[in-house]
Every structure is written in C-alpha cells, then in structure tokens.
Amino acid sequence: MQPISPELREWIVAQLAAGHSVPALRQSMHAAGWRDDATDAALAEVERAARGDAAAAADAPARTDMPGPNLEESPLYLDAGDRRVQVVQTVKHPRIVVFGNLLSAEECEALIAAARQRLSRSLTVETKTGGETLNVDRTSDGMFFERGENEVVQRIEARIATLLNWPLDFGEGLQILRYSPGAQYRPHYDYFDPKEPGTPTILRRGGQRVATLVMYLQEPEQGGATTFPDIGLEVAPVRGSAVFFSYDRADPATRTLHGGAPVRAGEKWVATKWLRERTFT
Numbered sequence: 303m304q305p306i307s308p309e310l311r312e313w314i315v316a317q318l319a320a321g322h323s324v325p326a327l328r329q330s331m332h333a334a335g336w337r338d339d340a341t342d343a344a345l346a347e348v349e350r351a352a353r354g355d356a357a358a359a360a361d362a363p364a365r366t367d368m369p370g371p372n373l374e375e376s377p378l379y380l381d382a383g384d385r386r387v388q389v390v391q392t393v394k395h396p397r398i399v400v401f402g403n404l405l406s407a408e409e410c411e412a413l414i415a416a417a418r419q420r421l422s423r424s425l426t427v428e429t430k431t432g433g434e435t436l437n438v439d440r441t442s443d444g445m446f447f448e449r450g451e452n453e454v455v456q457r458i459e460a461r462i463a464t465l466l467n468w469p470l471d472f473g474e475g476l477q478i479l480r481y482s483p484g485a486q487y488r489p490h491y492d493y494f495d496p497k498e499p500g501t502p503t504i505l506r507r508g509g510q511r512v513a514t515l516v517m518y519l520q521e522p523e524q525g526g527a528t529t530f531p532d533i534g535l536e537v538a539p540v541r542g543s544a545v546f547f548s549y550d551r552a553d554p555a556t557r558t559l560h561g562g563a564p565v566r567a568g569e570k571w572v573a574t575k576w577l578r579e580r581t582f583t
C-alpha cells in the first residue's frame with residue numbers, strides 16, 4: 303500500500319477546507335491514478351481526525367469573549383482609529399449593529415475596481431453526487447482578497463479591528479460579492495455547521511466564525527436588503543454603511559439566520575469580513 307505522505311494529507315485538508323466533499327476527492331484522486339487502497343486509507347485517516355474534532359466541538363460552551371463595538375455608554379459615534387463611525391441601529395439578541403460612514407466612497411470604489419477583474423460565479427461541490435454545480439442559494443459573483451493584500455484593504459482591516467475590538471489576524475480575507483438584477487443570497491448561517499463532515503478540517507485554520515461584517519460598496523436601485531428573518535429586520539444596503547452581527551455558538555439559537563434579498567434593479571456590491579475565534583492562517 304502506498305504510504306500517506308504529509309503532502310498528500312495537506313492536499314486533502316486544503317481540498318476539504320475549500321468545500322470539496324470526501325466523495326468528490328475520492329473521485330479526483332482515482333482519476334489522478336491513486337490506487338483504491340491508498341486513496342481510501344488517506345481519506346479514512348482524515349475523516350477519523352475530523353470526527354474527533356466534531357465530537358469536541360459539539361461540547362463547546364458559548365464563548366464569552368466576543369468581537370463587537372463597545373456600546374456600554376450608548377454612543378452615537380465610535381472612534382475606529384482613522385475614522386468616526388456612526389452607530390445607526392442596534393439589536394441585543396441577536397447582537398446586530400448597523401454602522402454608518404464606515405467606508406468612504408473612494409474606498410468603496412477602490413475595492414470594486416480591484417475586485418472586478420477577479421470575480422467568478424462560485425461553484426460548489428454537490429455533496430450527494432460529488433459533482434460540481436452552481437450554488438443556487440447564492441447567485442452573486444465573488445472573489446476573496448488576501449488579508450492585507452493592498453493599501454486600501456490594509457487600512458479597512460485595521461479600522462475593523464479597532465471598531466470591533468478583535469485582532470486583525472483573527473479575520474479572514476475580505477470577500478467581495480456583486481449581485482446583478484435578480485441575484486440573491488438565500489437565508490443561511492455564516493458559522494460552519496458542526497454536522498457537516500468537512501467542518502472540523504475548516505476549523506483548523508482559525509476555529510469557528512464568531513461574527514460577520516457586511517459592508518455595502520454600491521447600492522442597487524431597488525432591492526438587495528440584508529434580511530434577518532427570525533426578527534423581521536431588513537438592513538438597507540446604503541453605500542459606506544455596514545451591518546455587524548455575532549454568534550457565540552454554531553447554533554440556530556443565535557437567531558443569526560440572514561440573507562441577501564433579490565436585487566430588483568441596478569447592481570449591489572458588498573465586502574464581507576468574517577471573524578474567527580483564533581488566528582486565521
């Protein structure tokens with residue numbers, strides 16, 4: 303039997319982290335010439351490790367140290383280091399904060415310009431068949447910046463770290479999404495589902511997601527609100543503003559179900575920053 307090299311294990315871990323299922327991996331490893339016993343041994347080893355992590359994660363208590371702005375004295379404005387950010391609206395449970403004036407129009411334009419050429423319609427692996435399909439739940443186009451990839455990304459990430467009292471390196475790279483007319487993001491949770499087989503592998507890169515900041519870079523003409531169906535809240539996608547929400551456990555009890563309503567006219571662009579429990583590598 304072929305031994306499982308560290309490189310092979312790394313590759314499997316990276317594929318699972320990218321959202322590919324075990325059946326899809328098995329298929330592509332077979333296609334690449336891996337003998338069945340070696341392939342299955344490697345995948346079984348990774349799956350075993352994943353199950354162990356999942357069992358540990360299920361017992362995890364709610365976190366106490368969470369990202370978020372300091373709202374103890376009900377401020378109307380917050381000092382985010384290089385910018386004075388407006389507190390527009392807050393909800394306690396779930397913890398939601400709508401910010402105004404988080405980004406300048408120039409920063410919104412710069413992110414859009416740098417992202418535009420790199421957008422692609424996201425493909426996801428169908429967990430049942432292992433084949434690749436377009437994700438019907440998210441009909442936008444997207445891309446990721448590396449953390450600190452350029453000057454404007456660095457500046458915005460530093461501002462977010464100050465505003466949300468969370469270390470910069472606990473954040474994922476910024477995700478940019480463009481919604482054309484008709485595009486939407488159906489309601490979902492941003493944390494990784496502990497019941498999904500790929501989750502333990504994803505969690506190795508920085509633990510769970512604990513909070514989300516969706517920043518509006520371009521307003522559509524109509525539609526495109528960020529919705530929170532559990533509490534009947536709709537946040538209008540106003541350029542330069544943002545909605546923050548946090549979740550102290552990977553559970554619907556957090557009431558953080560949220561979606562992007564269909565854009566009815568025009569184009570909506572957002573940048574999303576997800577915050578993790580630990581350093582995101």
Ligand code: PD2
Binds near residue numbers: 529
């Ligand atoms: O674009 C949005 O409004 C939206 C809605 C739900 C973005 C996300 N989720 C996300 O990036 O996770």
Ligand code: ZN
Binds near residue numbers: 490491492514560
């Ligand atoms: Zn989301």
